[in-house]
Amino acid sequence: MKDLINRSIKSHAEALNLIDEKQIHQASDLIKKSLSDNNTIFWCGNGGSASQANHLSAELIGGMYKDKTPPFKSVCLNVDTAFITAWSNDDSFDNIFARQLESLAKSGDILIALSTSGNSKNIIEAIKAAHAKNMTVILMTGCDGGGAKKLLSDLKTVHGKDLLFHQSGGCCDGSAPMCFPAKEYMVGNSDVKLGEIDGTP
Numbered sequence: 001m002k003d004l005i006n007r008s009i010k011s012h013a014e015a016l017n018l019i020d021e022k023q024i025h026q027a028s029d030l031i032k033k034s035l036s037d038n039n040t041i042f043w044c045g046n047g048g049s050a051s052q053a054n055h056l057s058a059e060l061i062g063g064m065y066k067d068k069t070p071p072f073k074s075v076c077l078n079v080d081t082a083f084i085t086a087w088s089n090d091d092s093f094d095n096i097f098a099r100q101l102e103s104l105a106k107s108g109d110i111l112i113a114l115s116t117s118g119n120s121k122n123i124i125e126a127i128k129a130a131h132a133k134n135m136t137v138i139l140m141t142g143c144d145g146g147g148a149k150k151l152l153s154d155l156k157t158v159h160g161k162d163l164l165f166h167q168s169g170g171c172c173d174g175s176a177p178m179c180f181p182a183k184e185y186m187v188g189n190s191d192v193k194l195g196e197i198d199g200t201p
Helices: 002-017 021-036 048-062 081-090 093-104 121-132 146-159
Strands: 041-044 074-076 110-115 136-141 163-166 178-181
Touching: 021 041, 021 110, 021 136, 041 048, 041 093, 041 121, 048 074, 048 110, 081 093, 093 121, 110 121, 121 136
Parallel strands: 041 074, 041 110, 110 136
Antiparallel strands: 163 178
C-alpha cells in the first residue's frame, strides 16, 4: 500500500511539472474577459470529469472565498438528468451537450470541456456546436490527446508536418479554427499562442 501511495504521489508531482503556466494564465484571461462582458461559462464532462465540471461551475456561482462576491454566469451541462436521460433515450447520447448549447449559448460565451481521453463523442460534438455559435473553447484533456491528435496526424500526412492552427477573434472569415501550412500564414503581435497539440501550435 505504501508503494502504491508513493508511486501515486510521484506521478502527480511529475504531472504538475508538465503544466505550462503560460497556457493556464492565457485561459484564465479569456475566462475573465468573457465574464466581464456578461457572458456565460459552460462546462461539460463524463464520469469523473463530469463531477469536476460540476464542482468548478458551482464555485463560480457560489464563490470560492469566505467574503462572497457577486455570482458569475456558469452552467454545467452534465447535471440536468431529466434532459440527459430523455434525450439520450430518444435521440443520442453523443449530442447531449451540443443540444443544450444550441438552446442556451451565444457568441462570446466559453465552453470548458473536460475529457481524459479526448475521444468522447459528446465532447467532440459539444466543441463543434460551440464553434458554430462562435464561442471560445477550452479543452482540458490528458493521455495522448485522443481524437484531436489523430486529426492532426491525418492533416500532416496530406499537407506536411509544418502546420499551425489559427482562429480569428472577429466575426467573419477566420472565426472558425483553421489549419494552415506554417509558412503560408503570418501571425502578428495581436495573435496569442494558446498551446500546442503534438508539437503543432
